[in-house]
Amino acid sequence: MNYWLIKSEPSVYSYDDLLRDKKTFWDGVRNYAARNYLRAMKKGDQAFYYHSNEGMEIVGIATVVKEAYQDPTTEDHNWVVVDVKPVKKLKRPVTLQDIKNEKSLSEMELVKNSRLSVQKVTPVAWEKILKMSE
DNA sequence: GCCAACGTTGGC
DNA sequence: GCCAACGTTGGC
Numbered sequence A: 001m002n003y004w005l006i007k008s009e010p011s012v013y014s015y016d017d018l019l020r021d022k023k024t025f026w027d028g029v030r031n032y033a034a035r036n037y038l039r040a041m042k043k044g045d046q047a048f049y050y051h052s053n054e055g056m057e058i059v060g061i062a063t064v065v066k067e068a069y070q071d072p073t074t075e076d077h078n079w080v081v082v083d084v085k086p087v088k089k090l091k092r093p094v095t096l097q098d099i100k101n102e103k104s105l106s107e108m109e110l111v112k113n114s115r116l117s118v119q120k121v122t123p124v125a126w127e128k129i130l131k132m133s134e
Numbered sequence B, C: 001g002c003c004a005a006c007g008t009t010g011g012c
Helices: A015-021 A032-040 A096-101 A123-132
Strands: A003-008 A045-050 A056-070 A080-095 A119-120
Touching: A003 A032, A003 A096, A032 A080, A032 A119, A032 A123, A045 A080, A045 A123, A080 A096, A080 A123, A096 A123, A119 A123
Parallel strands: A003 A045
Antiparallel strands: A003 A119, A045 A056, A056 A080
């Protein structure tokens, strides 16, 4: 199983929106690196749900329920989406600042390449952030 | 709202 | 195939 981090601006689609909808397809990825990650996602993989711009924090966990398929919002075959559903909201959101303050997480793509909208998270970082959310 | 960082595009 | 110009993202 792999771990990921997916970003969304809460004003566009927040974690609460996902909780309300129960499931969504993750669209809007128009970056090749992020696209490749989407394609690598397997059913059952888990992903941190990160709010960019507003909040700037990981607020919840989502899981992949359907692997990459053609993005229904475009004819362009370069782009794919995955279906995700919520797992649970974190007890305490983990902010970007928290992550930056944590030395062992300084290698995260979230810190190093803040613009990438889909990122891979190592199992070690995953556990660490879970702990920080308690 | 600004601007740094990054990715993409297109002229050569 | 290089690289300058441009557009977009996202932290501050």
